[in-house]
Amino acid sequence: MSATASRLARIRAVLAARELDALLVSQPHNRRYLCGLRAGDGSAGESAGWLIVTHEQAWLLTSFLHAEEARTEAPDFRVHQLTETLPAAAADVLGDLSVRRVGTEHRHLTAWTLADLQRRRPECTFPDASGLVERLRAVKEPEEVAAIRRAAALTDAALAEGLAVLRPGISERALAWHLERYLREHGSDGLAFEVSVASGPRAALPHARPTDRAIGRGEPVWIDMGARVDGYCADLTRTLCLGPADEQLRRIHAVVCEALATAVGGLKAGLGGREADALGRSVIEAAGYGEAFGHSLGHGVGLAVHEPPALSRRSEDVLAPGMVVTVEPGIYLPNRSGVRVEDLVLLSESGVDVLSQAPKQLELA
Numbered sequence: 001m002s003a004t005a006s007r008l009a010r011i012r013a014v015l016a017a018r019e020l021d022a023l024l025v026s027q028p029h030n031r032r033y034l035c036g037l038r039a040g041d042g043s044a045g046e047s048a049g050w051l052i053v054t055h056e057q058a059w060l061l062t063s064f065l066h067a068e069e070a071r072t073e074a075p076d077f078r079v080h081q082l083t084e085t086l087p088a089a090a091a092d093v094l095g096d097l098s099v100r101r102v103g104t105e106h107r108h109l110t111a112w113t114l115a116d117l118q119r120r121r122p123e124c125t126f127p128d129a130s131g132l133v134e135r136l137r138a139v140k141e142p143e144e145v146a147a148i149r150r151a152a153a154l155t156d157a158a159l160a161e162g163l164a165v166l167r168p169g170i171s172e173r174a175l176a177w178h179l180e181r182y183l184r185e186h187g188s189d190g191l192a193f194e195v196s197v198a199s200g201p202r203a204a205l206p207h208a209r210p211t212d213r214a215i216g217r218g219e220p221v222w223i224d225m226g227a228r229v230d231g232y233c234a235d236l237t238r239t240l241c242l243g244p245a246d247e248q249l250r251r252i253h254a255v256v257c258e259a260l261a262t263a264v265g266g267l268k269a270g271l272g273g274r275e276a277d278a279l280g281r282s283v284i285e286a287a288g289y290g291e292a293f294g295h296s297l298g299h300g301v302g303l304a305v306h307e308p309p310a311l312s313r314r315s316e317d318v319l320a321p322g323m324v325v326t327v328e329p330g331i332y333l334p335n336r337s338g339v340r341v342e343d344l345v346l347l348s349e350s351g352v353d354v355l356s357q358a359p360k361q362l363e364l365a
Contacts, residue, residue: 004034008034008053011053015103021054023052025051025052030137032231039066058076106128137302137307140322150187151228155235170214170215172210172213173197192301201336201337204336238359262282269348273309280297298342326345
């Protein structure tokens with residue numbers, strides 16, 4: 001059985017359990033996961049297509065722009081080439097299928113689009129089915145894990161190349177471009193997300209974008225990046241210092257590394273996302289930096305760089321074998337300094353496999 005056929009069988013079992021006649025899939029990563037079409041949506045105002053999956057049929061609604069590749073990449077789906085809007089085409093197909101309860105991904109449809117579907121098919125109900133496909137995606141199949149491993153290895157190699165050119169005076173933006181160019185020239189079919197580089201006081205900004213600021217000696221520099229291979233993402237962060245670091249930077253780097261090691265050592269299948277977050281957070285809190293760690297410990301990684309499960313204080317997710325997650329504790333001291341260190345981890349029946357192999361030393365000669 002092909003991966004697509006297996007995934008369709010699993011989603012149809014979910015439809016039966018939820019008493020749904022059909023599922024309308026509009027989220028782009030969910031679309032690729034179920035049908036195989038690699039085209040992306042480009043922006044919030046455009047879509048490469050919707051899927052309609054029933055207990056017996058599978059349709060891909062897409063435009064002329066993607067119809068030919070859809071017939072090649074999604075052979076298990078019947079391709080409906082659009083001559084009108086997506087809601088209008090979906091309404092026509094749903095009418096032909098004579099379905100009534102159609103699960104829709106409310107999180108990924110505008111209120112106007114949902115109302116338009118309801119207006120065109122008043123005999124149908126459209127209950128919220130957000131998260132159904134994401135829960136399937138959370139547990140990776142062997143070929144998905146293999147792609148993530150390749151992405152993680154490429155990301156490690158890019159970091160090593162970046163460190164070889166890291167010198168006092170290089171700008172954050174120049175270093176970020178060097179890393180991105182290496183990724184793209186060595187097999188990345190895109191970026192998991194925009195490469196981030198932050199130095200000096202800007203290292204206290206957890207999602208800083210690179211600027212023309214020159215990197216100096218003795219200050220923190222964190223790099224956050226990820227390759228994308230065959231559509232699957234990696235995610236890696238390291239914090240570095242050119243030359244000797246001051247006592248405070250060495251201290252918070254040591255605490256963050258201890259939190260990372262403690263969390264990775266405690267992860268296991270069956271653990272709740274909230275409990276996983278506490279593994280790393282408790283180390284940082286005990287060191288007196290609890291208020292300086294304001295984000296979650298980690299998140300799932302796959303076709304999207306942020307996907308279930310969540311390792312956070314509010315998470316109700318439960319870890320399972322086959323999930324790939326980040327573990328990324330951090331300490332951020334506004335206008336002074338910041339440290340984040342992040343590994344990518346695969347959960348198995350017997351424990352964990354750390355996919356990120358880049359070294360974690362702080363000081364560079």
